[in-house]
Amino acid sequence: METTMDYRNFIKPFSGRRRPNITRELTKLNYNAPKEAISLAEGMPNEATFPFEKITVQLKDGSNFTLRGPQLGSALQYLPTRGYPPLVKTLSEFTYYVHQPPNWEARELIVTNGSQDGLSKCIEMMLEEGDPILVQNPLYAGIEGILKPFKASLIPVPQDQNGIIPIMLKNALEDWKKRCTADKELKMPKLIYLNPTGSNPCGATIPLERRKEIYKICCDYNIIILEDNAYYFIHFNGPSPPSFLSLDTEGRVLHFDSFSKVLSSGLRLGWVTGPSVLIQNLELHIQSAHLHSSTLSQVMVQNLLKTWGFEKLIAHFGTVCSFYKIRRDCTVAAMERHLKGLCDWVVPSGGMFVWIKVRGVGDVYDMLLNRGVKNKHVTFVPGHAFMADPNQACNYIRAAFSKASPKQIDKAMSLLAELIREEKVL
Numbered sequence: 001m002e003t004t005m006d007y008r009n010f011i012k013p014f015s016g017r018r019r020p021n022i023t024r025e026l027t028k029l030n031y032n033a034p035k036e037a038i039s040l041a042e043g044m045p046n047e048a049t050f051p052f053e054k055i056t057v058q059l060k061d062g063s064n065f066t067l068r069g070p071q072l073g074s075a076l077q078y079l080p081t082r083g084y085p086p087l088v089k090t091l092s093e094f095t096y097y098v099h100q101p102p103n104w105e106a107r108e109l110i111v112t113n114g115s116q117d118g119l120s121k122c123i124e125m126m127l128e129e130g131d132p133i134l135v136q137n138p139l140y141a142g143i144e145g146i147l148k149p150f151k152a153s154l155i156p157v158p159q160d161q162n163g164i165i166p167i168m169l170k171n172a173l174e175d176w177k178k179r180c181t182a183d184k185e186l187k188m189p190k191l192i193y194l195n196p197t198g199s200n201p202c203g204a205t206i207p208l209e210r211r212k213e214i215y216k217i218c219c220d221y222n223i224i225i226l227e228d229n230a231y232y233f234i235h236f237n238g239p240s241p242p243s244f245l246s247l248d249t250e251g252r253v254l255h256f257d258s259f260s261k262v263l264s265s266g267l268r269l270g271w272v273t274g275p276s277v278l279i280q281n282l283e284l285h286i287q288s289a290h291l292h293s294s295t296l297s298q299v300m301v302q303n304l305l306k307t308w309g310f311e312k313l314i315a316h317f318g319t320v321c322s323f324y325k326i327r328r329d330c331t332v333a334a335m336e337r338h339l340k341g342l343c344d345w346v347v348p349s350g351g352m353f354v355w356i357k358v359r360g361v362g363d364v365y366d367m368l369l370n371r372g373v374k375n376k377h378v379t380f381v382p383g384h385a386f387m388a389d390p391n392q393a394c395n396y397i398r399a400a401f402s403k404a405s406p407k408q409i410d411k412a413m414s415l416l417a418e419l420i421r422e423e424k425v426l
Ligand code: PMP
Pocket: 113, 114, 115, 116, 117, 140, 142, 195, 199, 200, 228, 230, 257, 258, 259, 260, 265, 269, 270
């Protein structure tokens, strides 16, 4: 990688003290050992004691696969921490196929329990208590949950319909720099969290030119980008712009993928792609935290990817995307019918959410969580959950269009209109 990055400056001493776990390292070695090799090393249970005879997975397209005998045994057994080796290989090929990152050989990946697992562990790897971190504002509430125990100083970067605004990022950094000059205890941020395609909660997508500007600023200020790619394949106006991973000439992107929104959320499968040193440290954390992600989930997905190949997989993602696009359109139509004049919104370009601004109401918390839930039996998330400062008054609402039927969405929007009208006369 054309990088001058010294990752030791990013891995905090707490994480730097992690050391390989010998038994986990042996699991890795034994996985590839010749058949005749004898191991009395690993504390693996004997598969003969497992009560499962076979697992058949029938896909909706008519294809199927069955796990039985030794194949089933290993699908129910411990794994090396990186993940099920055939799946790690497939994910590596898939990530390259989709993103074609520069200097691919300097990157590695690891399977995680969904992207949330990777995000929380990578933040823990690099963030000290009280450290600053740049975040898109509003931001995915799951990140706030990670940051809270760190007492992190969230530096909010405002967004418009095209995601975070580069000049605002630069201004935020310059302002923080001045504060650092005045207060020697303060540090400059070394991380930014971005959810650049179909963001949660705004549904915004950062266009390519903006991505390039943001990347340049991150290079200038030596910042690592945590790219949360959960909605990359749920982008409604053609393919998503290239990821930050695709633009990453300097090795400053940790990229979080997930199968949750496009295959199944309960499989709990995601993967993190990034500079080798950082992925190796993450592996040490996983070795001690949960050993590895579910073998059965990984074997299932590997079989699916083998059966389908990448083209069919991406075609499936396209079908998923079309499903949500129809829901998005129904939602916008319902809002046009019921909320015109009461609220403002930007039509989401991806993801599963619409971000609604209520006119003439200072704060929506009580309206939604008291009157809405109790009297109208309808739930939305008050915008507070997604703000860098959740304690401030907030007149935004997040509505998810993923699960409810078009009829239910229409009803929910009419109930929201009633709630807002009532709120105004209260
Ligand atoms: N990032 C974003 C933006 C999300 O919306 C979610 C789930 N709601 C996640 C990450 C976590 O997803 P998972 O752990 O299931 O991959």
